[in-house]
Every structure is written in structure tokens, then in C-alpha cells.
Amino acid sequence: MTLAEKIFSKAAGKPVSAGEFVVAGIDRAMTHDITGPLAVKGFYEIMAGKEEKKVWDPEKIVIIFDHQSPADSVNAAQNHIYLRKFAQEQNILNYDIYEGVCHQVLPEKGHVLPGDLIVGSDSHTCAYGSLGAFSTGLGSTDMAAVLATGKLWFKVPETIRFNVEGKLPKHVYSKDLILHLIGDVGVEGARYMAAEFAGETVQNLSISERMTMSNMAIEMGGKAGLIEPDKTTEAYLKERIPDFKLDSNWKSDSGAHFKEVRGYDISELEPQVACPHNVDNVKPVTEVEGTHIDQIFVGSCTNGRFEDIQIMMEVMGNDPIAKGVRLIVVPASRTEYMKVYRAGYVETLMEKGAIVESPCCGPCMGGSFGRLGDGEVGLSTSNRNFLGRQGSPKSFVYLSSPATAGASAITGEITDPREI
Numbered sequence: 001m002t003l004a005e006k007i008f009s010k011a012a013g014k015p016v017s018a019g020e021f022v023v024a025g026i027d028r029a030m031t032h033d034i035t036g037p038l039a040v041k042g043f044y045e046i047m048a049g050k051e052e053k054k055v056w057d058p059e060k061i062v063i064i065f066d067h068q069s070p071a072d073s074v075n076a077a078q079n080h081i082y083l084r085k086f087a088q089e090q091n092i093l094n095y096d097i098y099e100g101v102c103h104q105v106l107p108e109k110g111h112v113l114p115g116d117l118i119v120g121s122d123s124h125t126c127a128y129g130s131l132g133a134f135s136t137g138l139g140s141t142d143m144a145a146v147l148a149t150g151k152l153w154f155k156v157p158e159t160i161r162f163n164v165e166g167k168l169p170k171h172v173y174s175k176d177l178i179l180h181l182i183g184d185v186g187v188e189g190a191r192y193m194a195a196e197f198a199g200e201t202v203q204n205l206s207i208s209e210r211m212t213m214s215n216m217a218i219e220m221g222g223k224a225g226l227i228e229p230d231k232t233t234e235a236y237l238k239e240r241i242p243d244f245k246l247d248s249n250w251k252s253d254s255g256a257h258f259k260e261v262r263g264y265d266i267s268e269l270e271p272q273v274a275c276p277h278n279v280d281n282v283k284p285v286t287e288v289e290g291t292h293i294d295q296i297f298v299g300s301c302t303n304g305r306f307e308d309i310q311i312m313m314e315v316m317g318n319d320p321i322a323k324g325v326r327l328i329v330v331p332a333s334r335t336e337y338m339k340v341y342r343a344g345y346v347e348t349l350m351e352k353g354a355i356v357e358s359p360c361c362g363p364c365m366g367g368s369f370g371r372l373g374d375g376e377v378g379l380s381t382s383n384r385n386f387l388g389r390q391g392s393p394k395s396f397v398y399l400s401s402p403a404t405a406g407a408s409a410i411t412g413e414i415t416d417p418r419e420i
Contacts, residue, residue, distance in 0.1 A: 001015075001252070001253055001256055002196070002258065003132070003134075003159070003196060003228060003250060004018070004156065004157055004159050004194035004196075004224065004226060005017055005018060005156060005159075005256075006115070006252075007115055007117055007134040007250075008022060008024060008117070008134070008154065010115060011026075011027070011117040012024050012025075013025070018156050018158040018159070018257075019158070020155070021153060021154070021155050021156075023151050023152070024117055025117070025150060025151055026060065026118070026146055026152060027060065027113075027116040027117050027118060028060055028062070028112070028116060028118040028119075029062070029120070029143065029146045030061075030062045030063075030064065030102055030106060030111075030119070030121070030125065031061075031063055031122075031140075031143055032063070032065065032066055032067055032102050032121070033064070033066065033067050033068055033069065033079055033083060034067040034079075034122075035121035035139075035140045036063055036121065036140075037082050037083065038140035038144075039121055039140040039143035039147060040082065040147070041144075042140060042143075042144025042145075042147075043055070043147040046144060046148045055090050055148070056146075056147065056148060056150035058090050059093075061090075061092045061093070061147065062092070062093050062094075062095065062102075062106060062111060063094045064094075064095045064099065064100075064101075064102040064105055064106075065080055065083070065095065065097045065099075066099075066100060066101045066105075066360050067365065068367050068368055069097040069368065070097045070358075070360075070368075071097075072369070080097070084096075095109075097360075098334055098358070098359075099333060099334055099359070100331075100332055100333025100334050100335070100336070100337075100360070101304065101333060101359060102120065102122060102301070103120075103122070103124055103128070103211075103215065103301035103332075104301055104305065104336065105333050106118075106128065107127075107130070107131060107207075107236075108335055109240070110237070110241050112133050112135070113132075113133065113244075114132030114233065114246065114247065114250040115132065116128075116133040116134070117135075118133050118134070118136075119135070119137075119138050119143070119146055119152065120135065120136075120137060120138065120143075121139065121142075121143040122137055123218050124137065124215050124216075124218060124301055124383060125138075126214055126215065126217045126223070126225045127211055127215035127225070129214035129217065129224050129225040129226040129227060130207060130210035130211040130213065130227050131207070131210075131227075131229060131237070132226065132228060132229030132233060134194070136223050136224050137218065138152070157192055157194045158194070158258075158259035159193060159194040159252070160189075160193045160196070160222075160258065160260045160261075160262070161196045161198055161258045161262070162181055162195065162196065162198065162264065163198050163199040163261060163264070164177065164197065164198070164199040164200070164201040164202055164263075164264045165199050165201055165263070165266070166200070166201055166264075166265045166266045166269075167201070167204075167267060168266060169267070169269060169270075170418065171271060171403045171417040172266075172269050172401075172403075173401045173402070174205055174209035174212045175212050175272075175302070175303055175381065175400070175402070176269060176270075176401050177213065177266060177269065177272075178212060178213045179272040179273070179274050179279075179282050179399065180266070180272050181220065182219050182220045182274075182279055182280050183272070183280050183281070183282025183283075184262075184264075185220050185262070185280075187219065187220060187279060187280040188220075188221045189220045189221060190220040190221045190222040191221030192221070192223050193221070193259060194222065194224045194225075194226050195224070196227070196228075196252065197210075197225065197226070197227050198228065198252075199263075199264075202227060206307065207232060207236045208305045208307045208308070209307075210227050211302075211305070212302055213225060214226070214227060215301055215383060216302065216383050219280070220280070228250065228252065230246075233246065234246040270284040270285060270286060270416075271284070271285040271400070271403065271404050271416060271417060271418070272284060272285065272400070272401075273285050273288050273399065273400050273404065273414065274385055274398065274399035274400075275288060275385075275398055276385055276396040276398065277385060277386055277387040277396075277397075278385070278386070279383070279384060279385060279399065285400070285404055285415075285417075288398070288414050289414050289415055289416050291377065291414040292412065293325060293377055293378070293398075293412060293413055294324070294325065294372070294376040294378065295325070295326040295327075295376065295377075295379075296327045296378070296405050296409050297362070297370060297378060297379075297380040297381065297390070298312055298327070298328070298329045298330070298406075299328070299330030299331065299357075299363075299381065300330070300362070300380075300381060300382035300383060301332055301383070302381060303402050304330060304332030304336065305331070305332055306331070306336050306340055306343070308381065308402040309336075309345060310343070310345075311403050311406065312402040312405055312406035312409075313345050313349075314406075315402075315417050315420055316352075316406045316407075316409060317420075319410040320353070320410065321352050321354060321410065322411055322412030323412065325409060325412050326355070326370075327349070327352070327353070327354040328354070328355050328357065328362065328363060328369075329349055329354055329356045329357070330357045330358075330359065330360060330363075331356075331359050332359060333359045334359055336359065337358070340356075357369070363378075363382075363390050365390075366389060366390045366391050370391075371390060371391030372392055372396075372397070373391060373395065374394040375392075375395065376392070376395045376396070377395070377397075377398070378395065378396070378397045378398070379398045379400055379404070379405055379408050379414060380397055380398070380400075380405075381399070381400065381405050383399070384397075384399075398414065400414075401417075403417035404416070404417050406420075407419070407420045
């Protein structure tokens, strides 16, 4: 079996193979302040006529406020009130506005385990595959069914395996790697498949770097982005769950059938940039360097961890932010923010003229702040650059690693970090 087939076999309570339809039990469900209200409304519609309107298991559900956090409108504030009341009524764990982005908070709080089947009403729920869970995004009405029953139907996906070998060159990171893979297979290259990332390169990545890889599996059409759990995974989880022991079963068997196996040697990979207005419009940084930048956003569930901000700071060094460039930095969670703060980076960034915001999704989805205006160009370490994603439909968004973002912040144009 593939890892995906093993997880679905556990969730379905019987051996299953790719292509089969199953009703699977959910290990963890997550919803947030944008998609949550509709899911809750649907839950009450499902439960209409029943004397007791209780979710299937409050201990397996998490609600997080991160997309419009703190509330940026009266409507957002009302959504927060609605979800707080629901969480209190149902005794559901609710991470309020101070905690951070859902896809960072769930793993760091110990809510994600290898072999779990996890669903979230957000497309980048696939990020939890970095710890060996099959995690995937749902619509709000599907989430309503999960809240009520703890189950959902799936077609067990086939798996496309990416074997990556070689040592990442200097100033080339997992963000460059995943952009390269997306550019190679295209936005629909792994449609409704489990994208499994393997090989020496992936095995040598930190959990933070793996999260970046799995997070963006959806951008190649993937249903999930899986990485086999190993000693690195075990060490990360032991910090959160002291008695955690890794089950060596959670990996694809040597005789497993894959839809496709693709091999890569990235020893000479350049920093990569996704150009407007699609994530698979990927080019080496040398082909787009010199492009004027108005705003740089470093953050999101993709690259908002301490390690990402540290990379940016090391590239920037003592240089000031280029005149006319707005640099917005948003750590992905309160935990990550405190690491950034204790390292002295908040003070340094503020002195440089940057804005360091409390943990939230921020400019990633054109939400609370940092929207781009007509004709403006943004460079972002987030995961999507669709038309109008970060503001005006007449603006342009490029995606890069934190290193490329740091280099560009001090020059005012897209810059190869290897030249700094």
C-alpha cells in the first residue's frame, strides 16, 4: 500500500485501494472564522428536529480565528461572536485572535499525528501532511456533515511520488523546491492525487521546511501533500507529546503502486519565483530580477515561521529597506512571534521601517490589511498569486522564498539572494 491507502484503510476500518469510495472516520476537524459560520449553520440544519444538537466529538474539533483577525469589520466581529458562542455551547477548543494561523497552530499544539485523517474547511489543510497525516481541505457544507457525524465519503486517491535528490544550493530553500515542482507538473498535474514528497533532499529538511512543501501540494491540484514520518518527525512531536512513539508502519511499502514517479536532482537549482497570475508560472529568479516591487509580505502558513524570518534577516543584514518599499512581516503564530521577538528581530525590523503584525493570515488573502492598489507589485512568501488575491485585480503578485524576499527588500526590485 501507499501511505495514503494505509491511512484510508485505518479510517475506513478495512483494507482499501486507490479508486475505491469509502466512508471514513475523521481524526481531527478544523474550521476558522471565514468558513466556520457557514459550517455551523449547516450543522444546525442537519440537526434540526433532534432534541440534542451536539457535535460528534468536541475533543476532535478545533476552531481558530486567523483570517480576519483581529476583526476588520463589523461582519467579521459578528462571525467571531457566533463562533465563540458555538465553541462554548459545544465545549469545543477555540483558539482566539491572539494564537495565529490555523495551519501553524494545529501542528505546534500537538493536534496532528502521523496516520491521522484530518479535514479542515481551508484548502491549505494539506500542510499537515508534513507530519505524515492525510489532511485535506473541505467546503463548509462538507464540514457541517463532519461536525454532525464525524465521517465523510472520499474517493481514495492515487499517489504521485516526487523523489528529490541532491543538496539544496546556498540561498535555495524548500520554497524554491516546491515552486520548481509545481512549475514542472503544472497546476493540475496532481489533481485529486496524494502528492508524496520523498528522497534524500526531503529527508534532510526540517519540519518547518517540510510544512512549506506539504502546504503547497494543493497548488498542483493535490488532495494531500504527504511526507513519510521519520526521526525528525518524532523529535518534533516529542516536544509536544512527551510519550509519543513513532509507528514505523506509516510509510509507503516498497511494492506500492504509484500513479507516477518523478525524479529530480536539485543540486544546481536556482532560487525560483512564481510570476503573475498563476502559481505554476514559475521562473528562475535570474529571469525576473530587476522587476520593481512596491510591497513585500513575509509570513503566512507557508513561510511565516521563525526560521523563515531568520533567513530573511540574515540576507538583509544591516542594510536598510529600499526607499518606497513597504515590508510587512507577520509571524505565523504567537509561539513563532515570541521566537522572532526574543531574537531581537522585531526591534531591528521596526527600526528599518518594516511593519511587524500580530500573527494572522494578513495580506495573504487580501484580508485584514496590506492590500495592493491598482498597478502595484507585491512579492510574497505566501502560497497564491491569483488575480486580485492580495488586493486590486489590477495589481501583480510574485511568490518567492524568504531569502529572495529579504534580498528584494533592500534593493527595491526582485533580486537574486545569491548576489547579496
